[in-house]
Amino acid sequence: MAQGGIPMMVMNTGPERQTGRKAQTANIMAAKVSIDKVLYRKAGQLTPSALQTVADVIRTCLGPKAMLKMILDPMGGILLTNDGHAILREIDVAHPAAKSMIELSRTQDEEVGDGTTSVIIIAGEILAHSLPLLERNIHPVVIIKAFSHALDDALKVINDISVPVDISSEDQMMALIKTSIGTKFSSRWSDLMCSLALKAVRTVSVTAEDEAPTDSVGIKTVDIKRYARVEKIPGGEIEDCRVLNGVMVNKDVTHPKMRRRIVNPRVVLLDCPLEYKKGESQTNIEVTREEDWNKILLLEEEQIKAMCDKIIEFKPDIVFTEKGVSDLAQHYFLKANPPITAIRRVRKTDNNRIARAVGATIVNRIDDLRESDVGTECGLFHVEKLGDEYFTFMDECKSPKACTILLRGPSKDILNEIDRNLADAMSVARNVVFNPTLAPGGGATEMAISVALAKKAKAMEGVAGAPYRAIADALEVIPRTLIQNCGGNAIRVLTELRVRGFILISEDAKHANGEHQYGVDGDTGKVTDMKTYGLLESASVKIQTLKTAIESAKLLLRVDDIVSARRPGQEGGEGGVQTMGEDAGDMQPEM
Numbered sequence: 042m043a044q045g046g047i048p049m050m051v052m053n054t055g056p057e058r059q060t061g062r063k064a065q066t067a068n069i070m071a072a073k074v075s076i077d078k079v080l081y082r083k084a085g086q087l088t089p090s091a092l093q094t095v096a097d098v099i100r101t102c103l104g105p106k107a108m109l110k111m112i113l114d115p116m117g118g119i120l121l122t123n124d125g126h127a128i129l130r131e132i133d134v135a136h137p138a139a140k141s142m143i144e145l146s147r148t149q150d151e152e153v154g155d156g157t158t159s160v161i162i163i164a165g166e167i168l169a170h171s172l173p174l175l176e177r178n179i180h181p182v183v184i185i186k187a188f189s190h191a192l193d194d195a196l197k198v199i200n201d202i203s204v205p206v207d208i209s210s211e212d213q214m215m216a217l218i219k220t221s222i223g224t225k226f227s228s229r230w231s232d233l234m235c236s237l238a239l240k241a242v243r244t245v246s247v248t249a250e251d252e253a254p255t256d257s258v259g260i261k262t263v264d265i266k267r268y269a270r271v272e273k274i275p276g277g278e279i280e281d282c283r284v285l286n287g288v289m290v291n292k293d294v295t296h297p298k299m300r301r302r303i304v305n306p307r308v309v310l311l312d313c314p315l316e317y318k319k320g321e322s323q324t325n326i327e328v329t330r331e332e333d334w335n336k337i338l339l340l341e342e343e344q345i346k347a348m349c350d351k352i353i354e355f356k357p358d359i360v361f362t363e364k365g366v367s368d369l370a371q372h373y374f375l376k377a378n379p380p381i382t383a384i385r386r387v388r389k390t391d392n393n394r395i396a397r398a399v400g401a402t403i404v405n406r407i408d409d410l411r412e413s414d415v416g417t418e419c420g421l422f423h424v425e426k427l428g429d430e431y432f433t434f435m436d437e438c439k440s441p442k443a444c445t446i447l448l449r450g451p452s453k454d455i456l457n458e459i460d461r462n463l464a465d466a467m468s469v470a471r472n473v474v475f476n477p478t479l480a481p482g483g484g485a486t487e488m489a490i491s492v493a494l495a496k497k498a499k500a501m502e503g504v505a506g507a508p509y510r511a512i513a514d515a516l517e518v519i520p521r522t523l524i525q526n527c528g529g530n531a532i533r534v535l536t537e538l539r540v541r542g543f544i545l546i547s548e549d550a551k552h553a554n555g556e557h558q559y560g561v562d563g564d565t566g567k568v569t570d571m572k573t574y575g576l577l578e579s580a581s582v583k584i585q586t587l588k589t590a591i592e593s594a595k596l597l598l599r600v601d602d603i604v605s606a607r608r609p610g611q612e613g614g615e616g617g618v619q620t621m622g623e624d625a626g627d628m629q630p631e632m
């Protein structure tokens with residue numbers, strides 16, 4: 042394209058275009074095929090002829106008997122995970138519809154953190170069920186309307202069957218987090234991971250009264266991203282993972298003579314340099330006499346001494362700054378009584394966490410330093426060597442509002458997966474703090490919705506019943522997949538579940554005596570009462586999953602024209618208009 046370094050624009054002369062039914066079908070197929078194609082290339086083992094849906098690809102990643110995927114990223118790194126979002130994030134696809142499917146799992150991840158596999162499986166299944174509807178010449182608008190209706194009804198069902206949870210109860214919270222961790226690689230250390238997640242979330246959750254005692258009573262903030270930092274240090278045992286009662290930063294003291302262990306330190310946090318002040322703009326000083334030069338140096342020294350004296354007045358034990366600390370300042374600090382330990386070039390985010398943990402305020406100008414800015418809540422300051430790096434710990438804080446989660450484990454890949462699992466667990470705990478209701482897991486909720494919708498669809502008049510019914514059928518995919526993943530007999534177990542569901546519906550909901558609690562035991566593949574089995578999940582995850590899945594299916598159905606603005610023959614360009622058959626045959630690697 043570029044000649045002699047001059048970039049040349051190539052206008053698109055023949056954009057590819059696909060309209061009407063063909064576009065709709067292609068969308069559904071893309072959701073089915075494109076990812077399969079990419080994964081096939083990457084993993085090299087999935088059969089290209091088997092037309093697997095996007096959902097099919099990550100279907101084996103659902104539930105307690107989930108398989109891991111190993112993905113080689115373009116940089117040559119390995120991703121070892123069964124987290125739906127983490128898998129799809131690594132995949133690049135050509136077809137816009139497949140891209141939008143991947144976007145789905147990202148939405149889910151950002152909104153609630155868990156359920157990213159479920160949302161793709163459900164959305165894929167709904168799309169697959171809408172294909173026969175399109176073939177029966179039902180207008181997409183009719184389908185979409187029925188889908189919206191079904192979504193409303195489904196949300197009502199979730200509301201009906203979910204139960205409140207006491208977020209201060211250790212047992213209930215642990216059981217809930219366990220359900221989320223139980224489907225992950227870390228499930229072997231389930232108890233440990235659950236308590237890590239719970240402790241981290243409890244640490245960083247603050248009520249509005251803590252922050253600003255205004256009239257916004259009861260509103261909580263749980264900022265995991267900012268205040269609960271995960272430090273992954275390869276080496277050691279997984280059992281050594283812990284949540285610190287405080288924070289840790291990857292720094293050492295600036296001078297080897299400084300104290301590395303202090304009990305109950307007084308901490309000053311700065312975000313200004315402890316060096317001579319440089320001019321704001323470029324300054325030139327012309328000196329004619331030698332004494333003048335000495336005077337300038339002296340002034341600089343005095344400036345630093347004045348700063349240090351001001352700090353020393355407050356008798357701190359440790360000074361953290363985001364900027365530099367000059368040798369001279371270190372000298373004054375060491376000579377102070379008590380000698381001061383200085384740590385420099387701390388990251389802004391770390392400094393914020395330290396501030397929350399030790400109860401200090403970050404000071405921008407040393408003249409503004411007040412006694413109330415000094416942090417005194419840290420119990421023990423110490424510097425340790427982990428692996429081959431030094432880490433500064435602010436541990437045993439009295440009531441830290443920020444924490445570091447220290448993960449140890451055999452390798453970087455495993456630590457990364459544990460980190461992702463923990464992130465899921467923490468977001469589940471956070472969701473429940475905001476919306477303390479639980480829905481039964483193991484496919485029980487999906488089954489209850491499915492049965493309720495199927496019942497209603499029968500009574501519906503006209504053509505809208507079919508798409509409504511499609512949602513009901515599609516939702517069965519979750520229990521079915523759970524059964525399949527553990528090698529159970531899907532048809533028999535599903536039938537049993539359905540029948541139990543109908544008992545509930547046919548009797549008055551008042552004496553439903555909890556039949557909708559029946560779901561699949563993901564280890565044996567048998568029908569089990571989720572109440573006694575103890576498998577409960579955050580209702581907000583379920584609600585978000587359904588909303589995202591159905592909304593995206595609606596979106597894709599609304600498309601009746603795909604115009605690919607790529608040049609014909611350009612990499613991946615063809616994907617835009619291929620039909621399923623051609624797509625499956627075209628397996629040349631793109632990268």
Ligand SMILES: Nc1ncnc2c1ncn2[C@@H]1O[C@H](COP(=O)(O)OP(=O)(O)OP(=O)(O)O)[C@@H](O)[C@H]1O
Nearest residue numbers: 103104124125155156157158159224482483562563
């Ligand atoms: N022990 C179990 N028995 C049966 N079903 C289970 C069990 N544990 C979890 N499940 C079910 O597994 C599903 C969750 O699986 P999983 O955690 O693999 O995927 P996800 O939450 O959709 O996505 P991800 O965690 O990858 O973001 C839920 O429907 C849950 O009810």
Ligand SMILES: [Mg+2]
Nearest residue numbers: 155156221224
């Ligand atoms: Mg999960």
